[in-house]
Each structure stands twice: as structure tokens, then as C-alpha cells.
Amino acid sequence: MEYIYGEPPQSPPPRPDAVLADYDHDYYKICWKSNEAGVVVIPPGLIRKDDLAKLYPDVVNVWNPVKKEAAKIEKNFFQFCCEFYGRLPDGTKYMAKKKNDRGVDCNQSLRPGMRQHWGEVKKCATHPQTQHSTHVCKGCRVSHYEQVSATFDRGVLMAQGARVLVCRECIRKAKRKRGNHNCICDTLWMCFRCREAELKELAGARKEYVEGFCGKCRQTGNLVDKHEICLHCDGWRSYAGDHEDLCDTEEQEVEDGDEVVEDGEKQGG
Known part of the structure; x- marks a missing residue:
């Protein structure tokens, strides 16, 4: 290709625009300035810290205050988290702890009153097949059957003894004050969400029973x-x-x- 005005124009070397992050001990991650058309043609890359400080000290001088401000914000946030965590009740602290720190292969979070995961681990019996299987330890299963929730009519459930009973035979025994021993519902091993959904469905069914078999009575x-x-x-x-x-x-x-x-x-x- 021939150029009328002599030699073809040479593209100026790319110039760093700003530091994006401290990549490691020796390198910055930087972005480059745009060309005359306002387009950045070179993706962000790495450059040695000493080279950038020597060739483009203005870029480093802008980055240092930003880095200090970011460190200050992170420190203040960490202090806030520590103070907030210290005000939590003991049960909530255990919920916020890392799961399975005792080595038990349980997918559940520690509920209020629990100190650790313990006991036999089984898959959730009623978990949807479209979702990943959930493993539940015996400690979490016991806690799930004693859970407190405000998403359904607790009065209806408590009055029928259905807080820990799920089948009709159990409810019938509870109404007659005969206990709930040797019931098939005791064999169900459920995670927290499935147990919550079951209780909510049971509460709705019980409410419809009280108000009318057909549900249209309401x-x-x-x-x-x-x-x-x-x-x-x-x-x-x-x-x-x-x-x-x-x-x-x-x-x-x-x-x-x-x-x-x-x-x-x-x-x-």
C-alpha cells in the first residue's frame, strides 16, 4: 500500500490510565488510555510496580490515596462486623458460624440452640428431584422438628398437636392424648425447608378441615x-x-x- 505523504503514521505507544488493583507483591493490574477515537483497544494487563513508578509516577500517586481509603473502609467494616457479632445472642452466633466445622457431612446451617452437627447423616427424603440432594444430620433433624416459624398459623398447629406430627393417625392420637409413638411419619428424614413446607401445607389443610371439608365454606x-x-x-x-x-x-x-x-x-x- 502506498502513502501519498511519505511514511505511514506510527501508532503512539499505549499509556497507562489508572491502576485497577494490586495484583501481587511485584505487579499492578492497570488499564490503558483510549485512542483518539475514544476506544480502549488494549485489555487490562500487568506491569511491574517499580517500572510504573519510574515511568508514570502520576498514575501511582493517584492510586496510593485510593488504596489507603479502601483499606480504611475495609477496616471500619471489619470492626462493625465484630461489634455486631458480639451483640448477637448465642444461638444466632452458632447459626452464623461456618457449617460442618466438626467434620460432619451435613448441608444444613446450625439452628438456634445447636452447638455442632452430630449423629447419623441421611439424604432429605422429600427433597425435589430437580434440586441437588441435601444431607441432614440427626442433630439438625431434631432441631427442624422443634423449629419456630411465623409463616403459618401456629395456633392451629399447636392446638392439634401437629407441631411435630405429620400424618392423620398421629394427629388423631394427639387429640386423644395418646402420644405419637411408632408412627410412620417419624421415619421421614427432612431438611429445614422441606419440613417448613410440610408444616405450612399441614396448617392449611387443618384450617380447611376446621372451616369445612370443601374449602368453599370460607x-x-x-x-x-x-x-x-x-x-x-x-x-x-x-x-x-x-x-x-x-x-x-x-x-x-x-x-x-x-x-x-x-x-x-x-x-x-
């Missing part, structure tokens, strides 16, 4: 509070009391009906 407004019948459910329902209250109500209605029939016979006679 849409009747004051009818639920003032009447004991649902047009969608099959039969009478007691919304305020338990099964014994319902039986007592039905027996009283039968007795009242008999009295009416007897009076009618007397009047007819």
Missing part, C-alpha cells in the same frame, strides 16, 4: 360464624367446636324433635 362470610351448615359440604358441620360438640348438638336436636312429635300426637289425640 367464602360464606358470617354464615360460618352463625350457622352450622354448609351447602357445599355433605352434611352438618360444626365450625366452632370439635367432634364431641357436634355430636351433642345433633343429639339435642333429635331430642327436641321427639318432643315436638309427642306434643303433636297429644294435640291430635
